[in-house]
Amino acid sequence: xxxxxxxxxxYIRDRAGGAKVAVxxxxxxxxxxxxxxxxxxxxxxxxxxxxxxAGVSGHSPRLVIGDLEGVxxxxxxGRAHYYESGRADAMRLPLEVxxxxxxxxxxLTNAAGSLREDMPTGSLMSLSDHINFSGxxxxxxxxxxxRFVPMxxxxxxxxxxxxSDAAEAEDVDLPEGVYAWYSGPSFxxxxxIRAIRTLGADAVGMSTVPEVILGRFLGLRCAAISTITNxxxxxxxxxxxHEHTKAMAPLGAAKLEKVLRRALRDGAVTAA
Numbered sequence: 001x002x003x004x005x006x007x008x009x010x011y012i013r014d015r016a017g018g019a020k021v022a023v024x025x026x027x028x029x030x031x032x033x034x035x036x037x038x039x040x041x042x043x044x045x046x047x048x049x050x051x052x053x054a055g056v057s058g059h060s061p062r063l064v065i066g067d068l069e070g071v072x073x074x075x076x077x078g079r080a081h082y083y084e085s086g087r088a089d090a091m092r093l094p095l096e097v098x099x100x101x102x103x104x105x106x107x108l109t110n111a112a113g114s115l116r117e118d119m120p121t122g123s124l125m126s127l128s129d130h131i132n133f134s135g136x137x138x139x140x141x142x143x144x145x146x147r148f149v150p151m152x153x154x155x156x157x158x159x160x161x162x163x164s165d166a167a168e169a170e171d172v173d174l175p176e177g178v179y180a181w182y183s184g185p186s187f188x189x190x191x192x193i194r195a196i197r198t199l200g201a202d203a204v205g206m207s208t209v210p211e212v213i214l215g216r217f218l219g220l221r222c223a224a225i226s227t228i229t230n231x232x233x234x235x236x237x238x239x240x241x242h243e244h245t246k247a248m249a250p251l252g253a254a255k256l257e258k259v260l261r262r263a264l265r266d267g268a269v270t271a272a
Contacts, residue, residue, distance in 0.1 A: 005096040016041040016065040020102030021074045028110035032060030032077045040066010050093040052080030069264035083184040089138035099218045106215045112205035112226035127224040128176040134183040138210040159223035162268035170258045177202030181209035190234030227252035
């Protein structure tokens, strides 16, 4: 752990206590309300040097540590995206801090566009794999051989099964699919969507993949769920844009919260 992370961990433990965090959650656009349900301590990113600023509307730039459904969690209410700074490793320090606080499990959420007719706006999708279509990587510049991270099981099978069981128990559809990462901030063209659909993508978005790569680098078990906020370019007559994303995110957010709460309550994601 580098000195910046070490200093942040001490600062956070002084305010939130030294008990080990079990699960880290990163919340995507329109999903920040889940942090309000945590019984614990909230710290603004502004007080945590190296954490992302409030660069994207719809995110809540706070770290909340405490109890959620009987599990000690650390909830990151917002993330940094590559398109904000040109840095694919923008979330490295927050994830190093999360790992140093004791977390072994990382669950990520995002807003995404669907490439499947059976997965319309308001649906959820559990990521089974991803396509790094951008070609960017947050480990570029890492000097050690640890940078050669195997990604065969990027999305932990046990966690995926636990989330699937929780969804079934809550009567929520949670199909699995492949997520394609584009750098953003512009949305994809219809031709790009046709290309990644041909390559096997089921949903597309502008986040998550760098964090999963970093998570695996740090030894975290990872899982991710997309909230479908639109059909991808050329697949519907929706007007795609960030305001539309924020407006549509609540359609899936309530279902996502039920799934996450159930998985935590059942102890499934900590025991998986």
